[in-house]
Amino acid sequence: DAKTTQPPSMDCAEGRAANLPCNHSTISGNEYVYWYRQIHSQGPQYIIHGLKNNETNEMASLIITEDRKSSTLILPHATLRDTAVYYCIAHRDDKIIFGKGTRLHILP
Amino acid sequence: DADVTQTPRNRITKTGKRIMLECSQTKGHDRMYWYRQDPGLGLRLIYYSFDVKDINKGEISDGYSVSRQAQAKFSLSLESAIPNQTALYFCATSGLVQGRWHTGELFFGEGSRLTVL
Numbered sequence: 001d002a003k004t005t006q007p008p009s010m011d012c013a014e015g016r017a018a019n020l021p022c023n024h025s026t027i028s029g030n031e032y033v034y035w036y037r038q039i040h041s042q043g044p045q046y047i048i049h050g051l052k053n054n055e056t057n058e059m060a061s062l063i064i065t066e067d068r069k070s071s072t073l074i075l076p077h078a079t080l081r082d083t084a085v086y087y088c089i090a091h092r093d094d095k096i097i098f099g100k101g102t103r104l105h106i107l108p
Numbered sequence: 109d110a111d112v113t114q115t116p117r118n119r120i121t122k123t124g125k126r127i128m129l130e131c132s133q134t135k136g137h138d139r140m141y142w143y144r145q146d147p148g149l150g151l152r153l154i155y156y157s158f159d160v161k162d163i164n165k166g167e168i169s170d171g172y173s174v175s176r177q178a179q180a181k182f183s184l185s186l187e188s189a190i191p192n193q194t195a196l197y198f199c200a201t202s203g204l205v206q207g208r209w210h211t212g213e214l215f216f217g218e219g220s221r222l223t224v225l
Contacts, residue, residue, distance in 0.1 A: 034213065043112075043198050043216025044151070087150065095166055096141065096202075096214060098151040 004088045009103040012082075018075040020102050022088030025069040031091055033064060035073045037084040038101070044087060047073065078106050111135045114199050114217035122225050127186040129220045131199030140182035141200040141214070142166075142174060151198060157182055189224040196221050 005023040012018040024033060032051050036044040048055055048062045050071070055062045061074040075082050087101040112133045121127055131140065138159050143151040143166075153166030155174040163174060171193060175183045186193055200214040 036214070041145075041196055041219060041221075043200070043218055044214070045216070046213035049213065085150075095153055095156050095164065097153055097167065098143070100150040 004090055004099050006086075006088055006099060006102045008100065009105065011105045011107055012075075012078045013107050014080060015077055018073075018078040018082065018104060018106070020073040020075075020086050020088075020104065021070065022073070023070045024088070024090040027068055027090045029068075033062065033068075033071050034089045034091065035060070035062065036087045036089070036098075037082075038087070039081075039084045044098075047086075078104075080106050080108060082106050110218065112199060112201055112215050112217040114197075114220045116220060117218065118221045120223045120225065121189055123190055125189050125224075127189050127222065127224075129184045129197055129199075129222070131182045131184070131217060133180050133199075133201045133215075135201055135203065135215060136179075137201040137203035137215070138179065139202045140176065141202075142172075142182070142184045143198045143200065144168065145196045145198065145219075154184065154197075186222075186224075189222075191224045194222060194224045 032049050034049040035047040038044040048057055048060050050062045050064050064071045083106045085101040085103050087098050115130045141156040142154040144154055145151050152168050154172050155166050156164050157176045160176050173185045197220045199217040202214050
């Protein structure tokens, strides 16, 4: 699995878009980019994933650069309930390794 | 009922005791995982299993063992617990998604908090 790099923490004002970056420069052609979030000590929750095209669902949007070496998770209108640790993972089918993620603070 | 169930949810034990954490799932997934989380850190993979006859070590398997009793059950054992195994443990599952050639997202249990005194 490709190693991912994320900033340890970020702040975002409530109601604004939260843009969380992730670098995965060693990603291979068949590895997907997955995003999860963990609220407090709950089990991580799946958000979205993609291969090379941008993706959108009811929770977020995922923008993957053309060279696939980085991606951005976008929460379009952040609320206080989006305060969590966000994990970016690149994997195909093998063991799934989490990094330390980005702790997102939503400011009222 | 939760799709991925972990028992016990909380356990306090003493150094040297044998502990088993159990995980069962109703999602019909082939793949199951055990992760450990320490305060302020991300999740670290202990063991994973792609089917009943397949067991693989993860990042931090020393001091742990697992058993895949059935497709739906994956247990984690600490043969002789030590204080630095105090942590929050998560079980997760994933499965091949129909029409796709890769495994889908992970589904996590609610976690088992283990304290070793």
